[in-house]
Structures are given as C-alpha cells and as structure tokens.
Amino acid sequence: MIDLELLRKEPDRVQENLGRRRRMEYLDLFRSAREKDGEWRALLGEADGLRRRRNLLSQEIAKLRGSGTPSAELEAEARTLPDRLKGLEERESAVQAERDTLLRRIPNLLDDSVPFGKDDSENVVVATWGTPTNAPEGLGPHGETLERLGMAEFDRAHRVSGAGFYYLKGGIVLLDLALQRMALDLLVERGFLPVEPPLFLRRGPYEDVTDLGDFEQVMYRIDQEDLYLIATSEHPLAALYRGEILDEDSLPIRLAGISPCFRKEIGGHGVDQKGIFRVHQFQKVEQFVFCRPEDSPRIHEELRANAEEIFRRLKVPYRVVNVCTGDLGTVAAKKYDIEAWFPRQRAYREVVSCSNCTDYQARRLRIRMGKAGRPGKMVPHTLNSTAVATSRALVVLVEQYQRPDGSIEVPEVLRPYLGGRTTLTAEARP
RNA sequence: GCUGAGGUAGCCUAGCCCGGCAAGGCGCCAGCCUUGAAAGCUGGUGGCGGUCUCGCCACGGGAGUUCAAAUCUCCCCCUCAGCGCCA
Numbered sequence: 001m002i003d004l005e006l007l008r009k010e011p012d013r014v015q016e017n018l019g020r021r022r023r024m025e026y027l028d029l030f031r032s033a034r035e036k037d038g039e040w041r042a043l044l045g046e047a048d049g050l051r052r053r054r055n056l057l058s059q060e061i062a063k064l065r066g067s068g069t070p071s072a073e074l075e076a077e078a079r080t081l082p083d084r085l086k087g088l089e090e091r092e093s094a095v096q097a098e099r100d101t102l103l104r105r106i107p108n109l110l111d112d113s114v115p116f117g118k119d120d121s122e123n124v125v126v127a128t129w130g131t132p133t134n135a136p137e138g139l140g141p142h143g144e145t146l147e148r149l150g151m152a153e154f155d156r157a158h159r160v161s162g163a164g165f166y167y168l169k170g171g172i173v174l175l176d177l178a179l180q181r182m183a184l185d186l187l188v189e190r191g192f193l194p195v196e197p198p199l200f201l202r203r204g205p206y207e208d209v210t211d212l213g214d215f216e217q218v219m220y221r222i223d224q225e226d227l228y229l230i231a232t233s234e235h236p237l238a239a240l241y242r243g244e245i246l247d248e249d250s251l252p253i254r255l256a257g258i259s260p261c262f263r264k265e266i267g268g269h270g271v272d273q274k275g276i277f278r279v280h281q282f283q284k285v286e287q288f289v290f291c292r293p294e295d296s297p298r299i300h301e302e303l304r305a306n307a308e309e310i311f312r313r314l315k316v317p318y319r320v321v322n323v324c325t326g327d328l329g330t331v332a333a334k335k336y337d338i339e340a341w342f343p344r345q346r347a348y349r350e351v352v353s354c355s356n357c358t359d360y361q362a363r364r365l366r367i368r369m370g371k372a373g374r375p376g377k378m379v380p381h382t383l384n385s386t387a388v389a390t391s392r393a394l395v396v397l398v399e400q401y402q403r404p405d406g407s408i409e410v411p412e413v414l415r416p417y418l419g420g421r422t423t424l425t426a427e428a429r430p
Numbered sequence: 431g432c433u434g435a436g437g438u439a440g441c442c443u444a445g446c447c448c449g450g451c452a453a454g455g456c457g458c459c460a461g462c463c464u465u466g467a468a469a470g471c472u473g474g475u476g477g478c479g480g481u482c483u484c485g486c487c488a489c490g491g492g493a494g495u496u497c498a499a500a501u502c503u504c505c506c507c508c509u510c511a512g513c514g515c516c517a
C-alpha cells in the first residue's frame with residue numbers, strides 16, 4: 001500500500017510516478033482516493049465534534065449526580081446525540097473503507113531507474129554472463145529425456161493429480177536436493193538465516209502480502225478452511241512480523257526460505273509441455289530481507305549478486321534484465337529477472353525474480369521499525385529474490401549437462417552433495 | 431475433535447463481581463547527575479484528525495443496553511493448557 005501521507009503532501013510527485021505506468025486506471029484511482037480522503041476527513045471532524053459534546057455532557061452529569069443536583073436537562077440533550085452520531089459514523093467508516101480499497105489498488109511507486117516499456121519485450125538487459133551454446137544434435141525435450149532415464153513419471157502423475165504435476169525419481173531427486181542445499185549453504189555463508197515457513201496462510205495475512213488478483217489466478221485454497229497454499233516462501237516470510245515493530249538495530253534481517261511452492265497459474269503454456277518447466281508445484285530457496293529504507297537499493301544489488309553467483313557456480317550462461325514499467329507488478333518498485341540460457345530452446349528464460357518492494361508490502365502488513373518507546377516509527381523496506389527454483393534449474397541442467405550417451409553430468413559444484421558422483425545414468429529399477 | 435483458561439500500549443500485569451477521564455512494572459528514548467558508565471532522579475514512550483499547550487479513537491472483532499461500557503448482555507475470531515489422534 002502506498003503511503004497516504006505522501007498522497008496528501010506530494011500529490012504531484014505521486015501522480016507523475018503513476019503516470020509512468022501509462023495506465024489511466026491508476027491515475028483515476030489516485031484522484032478518487034484523494035477525493036475520498038478529503039471527504040473522510042470532513043466527516044471525521046464532524047463526528048469528533050459530536051463525540052466531544054457527548055463526553056462533556058456525560059462528565060457533567062456524573063459531576064452533578066455526585067453532588068445530588070438534578071441533571072435532567074443535560075440528560076435530555078445527551079439522549080439526542082446517539083441518533084445524530086449513528087448516521088455520521090456509518091458514513092465516516094463507509095467512506096474510509098472506500099478510500100482504503102482505492103488506496104490498496106494503487107501500485108507501488110516506481111524507482112527512477114525502471115525503464116519505460118509496454119511489456120516484457122522491452123525489458124532492458126543490464127548484464128550477461130557466459131556464452132550461450134546450442135544443444136547437441138538430437139537432444140529432445142527435457143521431459144522425454146527424464147522419462148527415458150527413468151527419472152520422471154508424467155502420465156501417471158497426470159492421472160492421479162492432473163496436468164502440471166509429476167513424479168521425480170532417482171538421480172534427479174538427489175540433484176534437486178543438491179541444488180537446494182548448495183543455494184542454502186551459499187546464503188548461510190552470506191549471513192542469511194534458513195527458515196522453513198508454514199506452507200499455508202490464512203486469508204487475512206495473505207491479502208497483505210500480495211495483490212487480490214492472485215487469489216483467483218494462482219492460489220490454491222483448502223476446501224472448507226481459511227487456508228491457502230503458499231505460492232512462494234516469500235509470502236510467509238513477509239508475514240512473519242505482521243503487525244510488529246522491528247528493532248532498528250536488528251536490521252537488516254536476512255532470511256533464506258526453503259519450501260515447495262504451489263501455483264494454479266491458469267494461463268498459456270509454452271514449449272515442452274510435458275516436463276517440469278511450468279508446473280503447479282516446485283521447490284524453491286528464496287531470499288527475503290527486511291531493512292532500513294536507505295539500505296534497500298544496496299541490498300537489492302546484493303540479492304541479485306547472490307542469485308547470479310548460484311548460476312555462475314553451475315556454469316549456466318544467463319543474462320539479467322531490468323524489468324520495464326509495463327511488465328512490473330503492483331508491489332515491486334524495481335525488479336530484476338535473471339534469465340538462464342536454455343540450450344535446446346535456444347532462448348533465455350526466466351529463472352530468478354529479484355524485487356525491491358520498498359515500503360509497500362511492509363505497510364500493508366503493518367510492520368514498522370524503530371525503537372520501542374521512541375517516537376517517529378518508520379516503515380522498513382522488504383526485498384525478495386529467488387535463489388534457486390529447482391524445477392527451472394533442473395531443466396537447464398538436463399539440457400546443458402547432457403552427454404552424447406544420454407547420461408547427465410553432475411555439475412562440479414553439486415558433486416559434494418551427491419557423494420562425489422559425477423554422472424547420472426538411467427535408473428535400472430522401475 | 432472435546433473440555434477448560436485467556437486476549438488490556440514493544441513486553442508483563444491491575445482494573446471486570448459493584449458502569450463514571452486506562453493504573454502500575456519492565457524495556458526503550460531524552461534530560462539531570464558522573465571523568466565515563468551503572469545506579470538514582472525527572473520527563474517521554476498506541477492510532478487518527480486538526481484552526482498542533484487541542485480533540486477524537488483505542489482494552490481481540492462486531493452488535494446491543496445506557497447520558498456514559500475494558501466493566502453489563504449477545505454473536506464471532508484468535509491464542510494457550512489438558513485430553514484424544516498422530517509423523
């Protein structure tokens with residue numbers, strides 16, 4: 001949620017920034033929210049006046065009664081107040097609710113360095129690493145490769161759970177765990193605290209960490225329960241300190257979430273439908289940080305560097321894009337995507353999303369920072385970034401590390417996690 | 431799932447029976463004192479609004495009774511404990 005103070009005090013700045021998203025809808029929201037706010041303040045003043053009168057009268061009555069003096073006249077006036085107040089209070093809270101609903105739909109302010117553009121085709125490449133290579137002759141889709149190696153069951157998974165689900169078996173499972181552990185170890189080395197979060201959140205907290213559209217588009221809900229399966233550990237990590245005041249001396253707080261992620265993602269599918277590139281469930285190690293406002297740009301670069309380091313250690317070529325205005329969601333002020341090179345697809349595809357949400361997410365969660373007892377609480381900034389999502393990363397590895405004989409080489413950096421194994425060969429057992 | 435207890439400021443507690451301006455402690459911040467620190471003393475320490483030495487709101491949430499509700503009545507939510515079940 002955007003800062004209401006800012007809306008009041010620097011409307012021109014807010015309007016200019018929202019304008020960069022080139023969507024009239026946002027400017028309309030901005031204008032309506034300002035209007036409603038003015039209306040609300042007028043109503044509040046009026047209601048406060050009546051409440052003040054009520055308090056005065058009731059004190060006076062108490063005093064008179066205490067001294068045995070009749071107070072019928074005052075009581076008569078006091079009796080007229082509740083009726084007058086009722087209508088006013090109803091309007092006041094209704095207008096406030098309308099204002100807040102509008103406010104919640106206004107996106108975060110964009111960082112100055114976000115490039116202008118209409119969609120993902122206009123994201124700006126800011127870095128590349130490694131040299132893209134093409135897939136060896138005859139390399140099939142990764143799903144078929146995994147099936148051939150006896151490391152995945154897609155048809156059976158689809159029968160029991162539906163499209164978008166999978167069984168992984170054998171070496172690829174060990175590779176999956178190795179990836180997660182390697183990423184986690186790197187983050188722990190760099191000061192992150194590993195966290196296994198709840199995999200379900202209640203609706204209330206969930207509404208504070210993401211935008212409403214996600215509830216229809218991506219989240220799974222538990223039938224008959226007020227519980228939603230998390231779409232990423234970012235969400236429970238962000239909600240961890242909901243409603244609390246963080247001691248500013250404890251910042252920055254660096255968390256490394258590890259969890260499965262569940263997503264409906266109703267929408268189009270790309271190439272390689274059979275497989276694990278786009279699925280309803282995957283494992284992810286996530287970076288999440290609470291920090292002082294002035295530190296967030298620096299930490300945003302830090303998170304990006306951590307994610308890049310993981311792909312460098314895997315020797316996977318990639319590029320980093322600065323996501324443009326038209327492709328940026330409502331919560332982030334700035335976002336980098338890391339796109340790994342997929343040899344068979346001969347394309348860079350998103351494997352990491354690294355966002356600075358500034359104070360937008362923390363304000364919705366009512367998280368503040370400061371010293372308990374000292375006035376002048378501030379809203380901390382939050383940032384999140386994939387470290388590694390193993391579904392996507394495994395696809396890259398299967399494509400890039402496949403040998404002519406069909407086996408898969410274990411990237412050097414992962415071998416210690418596989419007891420020194422250098423190669424994954426076809427599983428002999430069913 | 432059953433039974434019981436509970437939800438008051440960053441934390442801990444009193445007030446609830448019997449309605450009348452939310453009390454105290456801890457922590458934290460500032461000042462005084464001190465060579466420095468601790469201790470001690472003084473003040474501050476929820477949210478909103480405004481014509482800023484003012485007002486309103488706030489005791490889990492909502493509704494009701496009343497001139498007046500933390501307090502009385504009703505509904506709901508959440509947490510904890512014990513029991514049951516359980517990797």
